[in-house]
Amino acid sequence: MKITNIEKAKATRYTISVDNEYWYILDLEIIMQNHLKIGMEVDEDFLDDIKMQAERRKARERAYYLLGYRDHSKKELYDKLLESARPxxxxxxLSMVEEQGLINDENYARKLARYYLEQKNWGEKRAVYEMYKKxxxxxxxxxxxxxxxxxxxxQISKIIDKKYYLxxxxxxxxxxVIAALMRLGYSYDDVKAAINNYE
Known part of the structure; x- marks a missing residue:
């Protein structure tokens, strides 16, 4: 087998042809690292290794992109990477970004807890459920x-003041009001106590 064409697709990505047939699209970084050139003799093992490098690079870039957008749990990031990469x-x-300190479930859990409880004003049950979903x-x-x-x-009293006093x-x-507050994740006992206290 022989590389018969290396043609620019877009930006730093190039279409690679082997034996005059489309084989794969590679980033210039992978091409340079492996000294790929037209006329180069290749075999299946070599091509599989190149493809693995390309997939690894793509998954790494996707992980950085996703983590740059917002924090993720380990499971959440792993599931998203699985959409385009082998397990x-x-x-x-996932192990690499964890070693780099870019992902940490404990820190993420603390951040989510503060956000759900203090900004969304959700009750404990709903906050735990939403965190579990993530x-x-x-x-x-x-x-x-x-x-x-x-x-x-x-907290419940403040919500009543703000939204439900009428x-x-x-x-x-x-x-x-009780039904609405329970949908926010507050327990019946806490809601009743808050309403009694409010009155």
């Missing part, structure tokens, strides 16, 4: 929630 490469890149271990999520040390009754005059209105 062994996804795991390798790949944070349930126990780790609960620890992060506890560290926030939010006064739940006071409904507090009659029984039917209060039932709507």
């Amino acid at each position: 062994e490469i996804a795991f390798e890149i 790949g944070i271990d349930k126990e780790l999520a609960e620890i992060a929630i506890e560290e926030c040390d939010v006064d739940v009754i006071q 409904y507090m005059d009659d029984f039917k209105g209060k039932q709507k």
Whole structure:
């Protein structure tokens, strides 16, 4: 087998042809590292290795892009890398960014807990559920929630003040408020205590 064409596709990416047929698109970095040139004799093992290098590079760039956009849990990033990379490469890149300190589930859990509790004003149950959906271990999520040390009754009272005070005059209105607050993840007991306290 022989490399018969190396043609620029766009930016730093080049289309590679082997035996006059399209084979793969490679970044210039991979081409230079492996000294690829037209007329070069190649075999299946060599081409498989080149393809693996290209996939690894693509997965690494995707990981950096995703982490530059926002924080991710390990599971969340791994699942996203799996969309375009084989499992062994996804795991390798995940380990690499973890070693570089770019991903840390404990720190991410703390950040999410503060955001959900203090900015979104969600209750503990909903916050833990949403963190779990993002790949944070349930126990780790609960620890992060506890560290926030939010006064739940006071928090519920503030939400009532801000959004629901007009409904507090009659029984039917209060039932709507209770249902709304429970959807935010607050327990029935905490909601009842906050309403009693509010009144």
